[in-house]
Amino acid sequence: MKEKRLILVTNDDGIQAPGLKALVEVVSEFGNVVVVAPIESQSGMSHAITTKQPLRISVREDSPALKAYAVKGTPVDCVKLAMNQLLSRKPDLLVSGINHGSNASVSVVYSGTMGAAIEGGINQIKSIGFSLLDYSRDADFSAAKIYTKKIISQVLLNGLERGICLNVNIPVGKMHEIRGIKICRQTDGYWQEEYDKRKDPYNRDYYWLTGYFNNFEPEAEDTDEWALKNSYVSIVPIQTDFTSHEQLSILKQWNI
Amino acid sequence: MKEKRLILVTNDDGIQAPGLKALVEVVSEFGNVVVVAPIESQSGMSHAITTKQPLRISVREDSPALKAYAVKGTPVDCVKLAMNQLLSRKPDLLVSGINHGSNASVSVVYSGTMGAAIEGGINQIKSIGFSLLDYSRDADFSAAKIYTKKIISQVLLNGLERGICLNVNIPVGKMHEIRGIKICRQTDGYWQEEYDKRKDPYNRDYYWLTGYFNNFEPEAEDTDEWALKNSYVSIVPIQTDFTSHEQLSILKQWNI
Numbered sequence: 001m002k003e004k005r006l007i008l009v010t011n012d013d014g015i016q017a018p019g020l021k022a023l024v025e026v027v028s029e030f031g032n033v034v035v036v037a038p039i040e041s042q043s044g045m046s047h048a049i050t051t052k053q054p055l056r057i058s059v060r061e062d063s064p065a066l067k068a069y070a071v072k073g074t075p076v077d078c079v080k081l082a083m084n085q086l087l088s089r090k091p092d093l094l095v096s097g098i099n100h101g102s103n104a105s106v107s108v109v110y111s112g113t114m115g116a117a118i119e120g121g122i123n124q125i126k127s128i129g130f131s132l133l134d135y136s137r138d139a140d141f142s143a144a145k146i147y148t149k150k151i152i153s154q155v156l157l158n159g160l161e162r163g164i165c166l167n168v169n170i171p172v173g174k175m176h177e178i179r180g181i182k183i184c185r186q187t188d189g190y191w192q193e194e195y196d197k198r199k200d201p202y203n204r205d206y207y208w209l210t211g212y213f214n215n216f217e218p219e220a221e222d223t224d225e226w227a228l229k230n231s232y233v234s235i236v237p238i239q240t241d242f243t244s245h246e247q248l249s250i251l252k253q254w255n256i
Numbered sequence: 257m258k259e260k261r262l263i264l265v266t267n268d269d270g271i272q273a274p275g276l277k278a279l280v281e282v283v284s285e286f287g288n289v290v291v292v293a294p295i296e297s298q299s300g301m302s303h304a305i306t307t308k309q310p311l312r313i314s315v316r317e318d319s320p321a322l323k324a325y326a327v328k329g330t331p332v333d334c335v336k337l338a339m340n341q342l343l344s345r346k347p348d349l350l351v352s353g354i355n356h357g358s359n360a361s362v363s364v365v366y367s368g369t370m371g372a373a374i375e376g377g378i379n380q381i382k383s384i385g386f387s388l389l390d391y392s393r394d395a396d397f398s399a400a401k402i403y404t405k406k407i408i409s410q411v412l413l414n415g416l417e418r419g420i421c422l423n424v425n426i427p428v429g430k431m432h433e434i435r436g437i438k439i440c441r442q443t444d445g446y447w448q449e450e451y452d453k454r455k456d457p458y459n460r461d462y463y464w465l466t467g468y469f470n471n472f473e474p475e476a477e478d479t480d481e482w483a484l485k486n487s488y489v490s491i492v493p494i495q496t497d498f499t500s501h502e503q504l505s506i507l508k509q510w511n512i
Contacts, residue, residue, distance in 0.1 A: 041308065046305070048304040050465065051299055077465070080465065085451055109378070118365065151512070154511070183510075185497070208310050240362060246417065247495070248492075251493055256439075256491075
């Protein structure tokens, strides 16, 4: 008898997030599931790892088909602990999410959801990060679940190149409102910060991070932001070789 | 009279780190310096941003040639706060470091030093992260300072493409032991985790992250790990478009 697939699930919204529950429901059809997720929200934690404190794990579920562990650490800590301490073997698939909110364009750099997926890629696991463009806790994941299932099937069928993971973003809407899937490149843009400066009761300043997204190429139809704006699910393949080969050629001409 | 350059300095080892002091000494020759650095060590914080707590700033130096602010936040928070709240205008240069320890190869993904430099690149500032391959607090920065100065001069002269920053790593050694500078690509490799599992006095498990680096291509002479092993300073140009164009072509063939 063929061994059942082993699927690692994590996220950055924390183990209690409805998006994680939705993702577990989808992947349960594909194999045995192990959830290793942060105890608390780790939004914006990017690829951070915990080195100054030790990590702690608490068991939340322990059945053959579903195990769940909560980690007091970052999403990347969860992946590393899973690989090294909690899984009996290398998983066949790593999925992260479903994130409450977009991780399109440059948000991939800040995202804990994508930090975990990228870590999976580095560790040569087929890895996908899923995000729904709805920050609310009672977001409707029904269409997202259908697309998530479809994309996972394709990744299991076709595989991914070594070191690559997928950044999947899903627009808000019912199934009939979403126009399909687009394979995209990462939109060129950045977050423009606008700190909200306040005074505490002791007259000391403090700052809350806020901001808005600036898109350098809103008309580019091959980008993830364009796809999402036009009601498509976007898939961007992400690599972990950050070398700019274009700038590398230029540097070689320098007198250095 | 030409306005003096404005140079933003940050790091991930914290505002008290000797490596930061060494970097400030170097850049003071190039213009007015504003340091915005974390109060405490933020090693391994990657591109993390603080969204769940507000940020606080304390002034450490306030002269025309040198201002210094300590931030209770991550290296990327420091860059964002500097840009939005603390600097009078966009800086002409951002430098991060000099880190105590290597950020070569895939360590760029986990590094707070490089998180700050990458954030500078995203914000269209000429940005460089510097790291010395010596973790000790009393590391000798004398040769590192000479190379740092040389590289900064070249970046100010030639500029960098939009969105690009440099990842500079410097081997341990005196000037005569370092063989020069190599322009490199990021080495293909990963960190193999080995958690140190311990029991606390109450018999509860806890885990410390440890590990070692696996190099997939130790013989490749165009990589940063090779350069460093052979006593060269390595420069890898880093981009923030993480799209894998190779995998993108493959995905377009999928039946999805």
